[in-house]
Amino acid sequence: MSIINMRIQRVIAHEVVRASELNTLNPIYSNILISLDNKSLNLLIDRIMAVISQGSHCVDLTVEDTAPGRSFNIISNMLDFNDAEFITNSRNLAAQLSNAQTSGSIKSGSAIFIQGTLYDDGTESRFIAIIKADYDRGLMERIENNEVMLEYINNIILGDSTRLMKLALFIEINRNHTTGQNQVRNTDDFSIKVFDHLMQNSTNGNASLYFYSTFLGCRIADNSSSKTKKFYEITRNFINSINTGNEDKLELYGHLISYLSDNSTIINPREFSIDYFPEDQQDSFLRECEEQGIAESFSKNTQLIKGKLRRESIRFTSNITIIALPEELHNSFCIIGPDDENEGWVKVRIRGEIENIK
Amino acid sequence: MENIKELELSKAYNERRGMLKEFGEFVKKEICNALDQKYFLKNACDKLLQIPPLVRVKETDSFIEKALYRKKNYNDPLLDITDQVGVRFVTLLLEDVRNIGKIIENMVEFKCEKCRDFEQEKLNNPDHFTYQSDHYVIRLKNKININGNIVDDSVSCEVQIRTILQHAYAEMSHMSDYKPAIPLEEDKSKNIKRLLAKGSALVEITDDAFGEIQKMLIDCYNHIDNLLQESAKIYKSFIGEEANNNTKLGIKIADAYRDLLKDVNKEKLQYWLENNRFFIEVIKNKRKESMLYKDSIIIILGWLAFHYKIKVPKLWPEDSAYLEDFYITIGISTQGLAF
Numbered sequence: 001m002s003i004i005n006m007r008i009q010r011v012i013a014h015e016v017v018r019a020s021e022l023n024t025l026n027p028i029y030s031n032i033l034i035s036l037d038n039k040s041l042n043l044l045i046d047r048i049m050a051v052i053s054q055g056s057h058c059v060d061l062t063v064e065d066t067a068p069g070r071s072f073n074i075i076s077n078m079l080d081f082n083d084a085e086f087i088t089n090s091r092n093l094a095a096q097l098s099n100a101q102t103s104g105s106i107k108s109g110s111a112i113f114i115q116g117t118l119y120d121d122g123t124e125s126r127f128i129a130i131i132k133a134d135y136d137r138g139l140m141e142r143i144e145n146n147e148v149m150l151e152y153i154n155n156i157i158l159g160d161s162t163r164l165m166k167l168a169l170f171i172e173i174n175r176n177h178t179t180g181q182n183q184v185r186n187t188d189d190f191s192i193k194v195f196d197h198l199m200q201n202s203t204n205g206n207a208s209l210y211f212y213s214t215f216l217g218c219r220i221a222d223n224s225s226s227k228t229k230k231f232y233e234i235t236r237n238f239i240n241s242i243n244t245g246n247e248d249k250l251e252l253y254g255h256l257i258s259y260l261s262d263n264s265t266i267i268n269p270r271e272f273s274i275d276y277f278p279e280d281q282q283d284s285f286l287r288e289c290e291e292q293g294i295a296e297s298f299s300k301n302t303q304l305i306k307g308k309l310r311r312e313s314i315r316f317t318s319n320i321t322i323i324a325l326p327e328e329l330h331n332s333f334c335i336i337g338p339d340d341e342n343e344g345w346v347k348v349r350i351r352g353e354i355e356n357i358k
Numbered sequence: 359m360e361n362i363k364e365l366e367l368s369k370a371y372n373e374r375r376g377m378l379k380e381f382g383e384f385v386k387k388e389i390c391n392a393l394d395q396k397y398f399l400k401n402a403c404d405k406l407l408q409i410p411p412l413v414r415v416k417e418t419d420s421f422i423e424k425a426l427y428r429k430k431n432y433n434d435p436l437l438d439i440t441d442q443v444g445v446r447f448v449t450l451l452l453e454d455v456r457n458i459g460k461i462i463e464n465m466v467e468f469k470c471e472k473c474r475d476f477e478q479e480k481l482n483n484p485d486h487f488t489y490q491s492d493h494y495v496i497r498l499k500n501k502i503n504i505n506g507n508i509v510d511d512s513v514s515c516e517v518q519i520r521t522i523l524q525h526a527y528a529e530m531s532h533m534s535d536y537k538p539a540i541p542l543e544e545d546k547s548k549n550i551k552r553l554l555a556k557g558s559a560l561v562e563i564t565d566d567a568f569g570e571i572q573k574m575l576i577d578c579y580n581h582i583d584n585l586l587q588e589s590a591k592i593y594k595s596f597i598g599e600e601a602n603n604n605t606k607l608g609i610k611i612a613d614a615y616r617d618l619l620k621d622v623n624k625e626k627l628q629y630w631l632e633n634n635r636f637f638i639e640v641i642k643n644k645r646k647e648s649m650l651y652k653d654s655i656i657i658i659l660g661w662l663a664f665h666y667k668i669k670v671p672k673l674w675p676e677d678s679a680y681l682e683d684f685y686i687t688i689g690i691s692t693q694g695l696a697f
Contacts (some may be wrong), residue, residue, distance in 0.1 A: 004636055004689040005643065049686045055667065057693035122636040217626050274668060283666040 014094035051195040076185035130314030133157035224301035382413035487558035491520035590654035603653035608655035
């Protein structure tokens with residue numbers, strides 16, 4: 001995936017609030033498209049690109065709910081709507097988003113609906129992007145009578161922090177549909193990506209559900225378990241192939257096991273490469289992942305490699321295998337290196353006493 | 359009788375000295391001009407030579423001593439002694455010694471004779487370590503008038519070419535061995551000879567090492583230079599517009615990624631671009647607004663960013679905002695990278 005040359009054709013923004021406040025706060029739904037100057041357009045594009053381009057944390061979604069009036073049905077048709085319909089339907093979606101915001105920790109903010117075109121792997125495609133932008137606070141510098149004043153503001157959106165935005169991107173990868181309104185589009189016509197920093201950690205996993213599941217009617221793409229397995233295999237093979245000592249390989253392998261076992265819910269091969277591989281191997285690892293089609297972030301699903309994560313093993317050429325829990329292997333076992341005196345022997349050290357011989 | 363001969367020869371030689379100086383200057387100037395052309399440099403001599411070439415006319419006493427006291431039996435010393443005027447070219451590298459020699463051999467207005475060829479002398483006496491320098495005796499093919507002095511092919515000028523290390527040896531040797539002014543005891547004299555031979559051997563080793571260094575630098579530079587030329591051709595053929603090439607920016611960027619570019623060639627760049635044709639569109643769109651996209655280095659940078667996403671920002675030699683913009687433009691996230 002290589003998304004470039006994003007161009008924006010129409011934009012509208014509405015207020016979104018918590019579901020419980022819908023009746024009291026009367027969120028504002030706009031009636032007109034926003035005309036943005038070049039700087040604002042470029043900023044908007046930069047913010048979107050920052051979270052969806054190669055190596056970012058965005059992941060693929062699969063549509064679950066295609067019922068008329070639900071998000072996918074509306075969004076997929078928005079591409080062909082005239083401006084008035086685009087506005088009405090975006091208002092409808094904004095209300096649906098507010099309705100989905102039931103959890104107490106969700107903040108109010110803006111829902112921005114964008115239509116445009118982009119190049120995805122060299123093909124020009126239409127897209128709809130929906131941004132939920134949380135308000136941020138800050139101080140604004142203002143010059144008054146030649147004095148610098150600072151003014152409190154609490155409704156900045158789309159600042160530098162990606163923690164304050166969620167993005168759903170619907171890219172139309174197949175345009176061969178009968179034009180006409182309110183057609184039911186095939187879910188395969190779209191490639192759907194979502195970015196939500198809350199998805200990166202399973203302790204927050206449920207917190208992100210309201211956006212991609214309740215609101216968008218989607219679920220994490222089905223291929224996550226096979227991708228996770230592939231990532232495990234590619235990384236393991238890569239570790240074995242690099243020119244470094246066995247102790248280093250064992251350590252790298254340990255990092256792989258912890259990365260797959262920890263609380264994070266997204267696998268980002270670039271992040272793994274930078275965090276664990278030595279500098280001169282980082283790009284080669286990433287290239288290997290690119291060639292195998294798993295360089296982009298995807299949702300972690302260890303279903304198919306549970307056994308590997310439970311037990312780690314080291315096999316010697318003499319047919320002796322050491323099997324242990326990953327954690328134990330790293331805390332209570334170490335390879336010292338080849339034995340200087342006896343050729344073909346390796347010195348290892350194990351913490352603990354012999355408890356049992358079978 | 360002998361005294362009268364010496365006096366006459368002295369007088370005749372003194373009368374020649376002005377003409378010899380003019381001829382020496384002429385030879386020097388012609389060689390320097392030829393060097394400028396060969397190296398495409400203005401004042402190549404100033405840049406190439408370690409010591410400015412000086413025209414030296416033999417002192418009268420020295421001439422008489424050579425003509426009459428060394429039992430060399432010259433028929434006509436004024437014609438036969440070839441180093442009455444000389445000019446010396448001292449270079450850093452052996453390769454330049456060879457180049458200057460070739461330039462002299464190819465100069466149409468001169469007849470030249472290589473009367474000392476140190477490469478040949480090494481072949482003839484492989485176990486000797488001694489004076490090394492190329493000497494040419496140069497004469498005009500046709501008579502000319504140089505500032506009122508008529509010079510014909512009877513007048514010669516000796517041109518010496520050597521490296522600065524060979525020159526250091528020659529100076530040392532001159533003081534002690536070549537023309538001994540003070541007679542030394544035999545054992546001391548032998549010891550000095552031995553020390554000089556050691557020095558000469560070391561000079562030869564060092565000159566060879568310097569040559570190797572130069573070759574490595576040239577190989578490296580040539581590769582980058584070729585790659586920049588090739589990227590300009592690729593730019594032209596894919597984008598359909600001329601690229602800025604060999605710019606300061608381009609060279610600076612290529613230089614920063616020298617190591618990563620070691621195995622990159624024209625074919626790899628082309629193959630990559632053919633498989634990432636969207637990049638052509640990016641260049642076409644951005645070339646109007648940004649210098650970077652008008653420069654042929656953009657092709658190389660594109661290749662680098664695709665193959666070394668993580669490393670490229672670490673080595674970027676310019677303001678990181680430009681590279682960050684480039685990454686975003688071609689759809690590579692900057693998250694977690696060293697910007």
